[in-house]
Amino acid sequence: MADMAAKNADAPLFLVEDVHFSYEGAPALAGATLSVERGERVALLGANGSGKSTLLKMLDGLLFPDRGRIGFMGQELSEATLRLDSFSREFRRRVGFVFQNADAQLFSPTVRDEVAFGPLHLGLPDDEVERRVEDTIHILGLGHLKERAPYHLSGGEKKRVALASVLAINPDVLLFDEPTAGLDPKTSSFLVSLAGDLHEAGKTIITATQDLSIVGDIADRALVMGEDHRLAGEGPPAAVLADRELLLRANLIHDHPHRHGGVEHYHPHSHVEGHEHGH
Ligand SMILES: Nc1ncnc2c1ncn2[C@@H]1O[C@H](COP(=O)(O)OP(=O)(O)O)[C@@H](O)[C@H]1O
Numbered sequence: 001m002a003d004m005a006a007k008n009a010d011a012p013l014f015l016v017e018d019v020h021f022s023y024e025g026a027p028a029l030a031g032a033t034l035s036v037e038r039g040e041r042v043a044l045l046g047a048n049g050s051g052k053s054t055l056l057k058m059l060d061g062l063l064f065p066d067r068g069r070i071g072f073m074g075q076e077l078s079e080a081t082l083r084l085d086s087f088s089r090e091f092r093r094r095v096g097f098v099f100q101n102a103d104a105q106l107f108s109p110t111v112r113d114e115v116a117f118g119p120l121h122l123g124l125p126d127d128e129v130e131r132r133v134e135d136t137i138h139i140l141g142l143g144h145l146k147e148r149a150p151y152h153l154s155g156g157e158k159k160r161v162a163l164a165s166v167l168a169i170n171p172d173v174l175l176f177d178e179p180t181a182g183l184d185p186k187t188s189s190f191l192v193s194l195a196g197d198l199h200e201a202g203k204t205i206i207t208a209t210q211d212l213s214i215v216g217d218i219a220d221r222a223l224v225m226g227e228d229h230r231l232a233g234e235g236p237p238a239a240v241l242a243d244r245e246l247l248l249r250a251n252l253i254h255d256h257p258h259r260h261g262g263v264e265h266y267h268p269h270s271h272v273e274g275h276e277h278g279h
């Protein structure tokens with residue numbers, strides 16, 4: 001794969017071409033096309049059910065297109081290529097996925113074991129495993145929870161353990177699915193700022209979110225998934241957030257009636273940005 005990386009230096013990190021996918025007949029992706037370059041910071045926006053999580057799972061090689069293809073550094077990401085040990089080992093080392101639901105990611109008896117699992121699987125020497133575990137636990141402020149059972153922690157603590165278990169592998173690419181969903185504001189802003197640090201350290205960050213308030217802080221480019229399960233638009237976060245028509249169409253904001261001074265009228269607003277009516 002080192003050879004492959006050199007050979008395909010010009011290929012995008014991810015190339016998603018006309019990807020279709022259905023769950024037992026229910027469409028989740030219906031012709032999604034996009035690409036992500038190395039070192040980019042991308043937000044994947046879209047209403048509930050538009051296909052964001054499905055797309056992230058495909059970028060992590062957990063699901064495969066019914067039609068269309070996904071390329072990773074110029075190589076097709078498919079069941080067949082992931083069956084090749086050399087490709088799959090390298091792919092798993094390079095790409096890390098932080099699930100929306102931390103419970104789905106945690107299975108070890110202690111926080112320490114959870115964080116050590118990935119590095120141990122990479123076959124790293126014991127002292128290197130130990131170093132990574134200690135560093136990652138420190139970065140995520142989990143020192144006091146090392147011997148605790150992940151299963152019994154709070155939502156925010158579980159999220160930090162899940163993130164630690166991924167960061168301990170030191171992937172180049174991080175896929176975050178709704179990283180701030182259900183978290184308190186302090187943990188949310190900690191995660192957002194950590195994602196910024198990781199990007200500055202050279203990592204590619206792809207974040208699926210419905211939380212429009214974090215987009216400007218977690219991405220330099222925003223992709224909008226429409227309810228028709230394809231890309232509805234993209235651009236710099238500020239431009240996408242200012243495109244009310246696009247956000248309305250993608251059902252990320254909605255019109256509903258307000259009464260001001262006895263006059264009922266409609267105008268668009270977002271429930272995540274808060275309500276501001278300048279009149
Ligand atoms: N495991 C599943 N089984 C059946 N349908 C699913 C499953 N996961 C997602 N879907 C459906 O696929 C569509 C896209 O879902 P998803 O990718 O989770 O969207 P998002 O992350 O944008 O909310 C939705 O209609 C959803 O109900």
Ligand SMILES: [Mg+2]
Pocket residue numbers: 052053054100177178
């Ligand atoms: Mg989702």
